Amino acid sequence: MDLRGKKALVTGGGTGIGRAVSLLLAERGASVAVNYSRSAQEAEETVRLIQSRGGQAFAIRADVSREPEVKAMAETVAQRWGTIDLLVNNASVTRHIAMDDLESISDEAWDELFGINVKGMFYCARAAAPYMKKQGRGAIVNVGSIAGITGTGSSLPYAVSKAAVHGLTRSLAKALAPHIRVNAVAPGAVLTRWWEGRERQMEQLAGSLLLGETASPEDIAHMICAALEQEALTGQIITVDAGQSM
Template identity: 70%
Template structure:
């Protein structure tokens, strides 16, 4: 699938990996809908940058954990552009809780992380699927995490939520075939605002990675776009982590 003139929705598209993906999609010729929940100024800045470089983009607000908002967002995009061809399920949240602090992983934390990280990705995929099926072509990339593979992450509920994303990817790949391909890109440590206040920890990690570098948002965006374009691949969990998990 060439991305030229395709209509792409990127959730959490105004910051970090989402922003880098939105910009790269636009450079490859896609029309980009940049979703945000609270980061309105960042999303609008991403749209401005795309439009200034000759691309086409709009910002669309929706809390992906709310199905009605997701459906309304997709309806808005379809009304303006006619369809949705590509979905990048990037929006995710976390809570920083020591892995052994089970008492702090309360019901509210579990609900919030699963509502956004897992149910939100399902809601978005479900909302765009009819339009992709109508065109008999579509591609979805979910953003996982090595936390979902190793069990170690910013919190226990976060790691489990990302393991669920990996499983959701395989189930959606089966449910939506053959018209829609669904894959998952799994970053390791990436230099984004998630490391805010812990930059020294990130810098200490880098020399211990096989490639001795922390991935950039652009590294992950490049793999996301490649997965979207690869027409012979679905249901795959693709790790991009500078050798962190070897």
């Protein structure tokens, strides 16, 4: 799929991987709706960066865990640009809880992580799918994590939520075939704001990786765009982790 002229929605597009993929999509000729929930200033900065380079973008607020807001967001994007061709389900949250500290895992943590990381991706896919079906083609990439493969990560609920994202990806690929392709990119550790205050831990991890350094948000963005472009790819979980899961 040629990304030139396509209309893309990127959730959590104001920071980290979301910003990197928004910028790269615009660089490749797509128009980008930059979704945010709380990071309004960062989303507007992403839009300014795109526009300063001659691209088309606008910021749009929606809490992806709230389906009415997701529906309204999809309708706004489609009204502005006529359709939605591409969806990058990037919005996610985590909690930093030791994996063996089961007593510290609250119902609130489960509800928040599954509400945003899993149900939010489903709501966005369901809202975008009718526009893609109407034109007979579309592509979705969900941002998973190697935590969903290895079972370890920032917390047990986070790892389980990302395993659910991978399952959701495969199920949506079957449900939306043959016209809509659905894949997931599963990053390892990536230096984003989630690691603020844990930079030393990141440095120690980098030294143990096969490639000697962690992936950047731009590395993940390139793989997301490749998955959007590749017409023969659906239902796949693609790891980009510098060898972390080996």
